[in-house]
Amino acid sequence: MVGYKELGLVNTREMFAKAVDGGYAIPAFNFNNMEQLQAIIMAAVETKSPVILQVSKGARNYANQTLLRYMAEGAVGYAKELGCEHPEIVLHLDHGDSFELCKSCIDMGFSSVMIDGSALPYDENVAVTKKVVEYAHQHDVTVEGELGVLAGVEEEVSAAESHYTKPEEVIDFVTKTGCDSLAISIGTSHGAYKFTPEQCTVDPQTGRLVPPPLAFDVLEAVEKQLPGFPIVLHGSSSVPQEEVDTINQYGGCLKAAVGIPEDQLRKAAKSAVCKINIDSDSRLAMTAAIRKALAEKPAEFDPRKYLTPARDNMKKLYIHKIVNVLGSDNKLINK
């Protein structure tokens, strides 16, 4: 058993309260390798932003939980080395699917966990979330629950269609479970193919697909039920077209990939939405840079030669998200 405080990590309680008050959102970036982690930490330090490092069950299997623990501890040390005296870094389990998995992460130094019972019948979702909260709070670990179902595919999580969160359920859920934040479904979606072409309209000027708008009426109704309660948006990558174009230009084949427009996320970040999850955009940025580097220098076989531009491209993306979309720059509590 290792407590997250020993690793220099923090839970989400204080940073969320400040984000809700301040009208911005904390970035939750998924990671599963060193280059992503370096890029996230460099971006967070340069912008003086708090940051949530997210690990899915699949990423945990990929990277190994022991390594992850030391990577998170290393991230704190690295941030300090880069000049950030008091980094605010959360290690968060994304889409925990059982009490056992959440407990195991808490015991291995995670400072925050999500228990996703959103696919279960309501009463079972309440029961498993409550059980995780009871264990987590004994260790001062914060818990994210979920109500409503997002469409799309994200590793083990997939659903053919979304079901918006029912605002009339949120008070009961939060009261019964004691969760610290709530992921809701208002039309965001997992993966790089968030919408079918049929769900989109076409921008006459660019010919690009324009996705349907988020259900801000549902978000407002939830906020009315739970004033000031931290709300989380999953599946909030924007799928930058320039990265998709680069991938396709250098031998990739991404057809009709569509994300959430950044102006919609900017609007959400100003509300009680205080955590916005971004995973696919980083994957696209990494893959685009690697494809380009390999295509331009076909004789190169030193991984550092193509992983360096990949890391640079991810860092640029993370800084852009922090500064221009989420507004979490210069928000460290102890600067």
Ligand SMILES: [Zn+2]
């Ligand atoms: Zn998610």
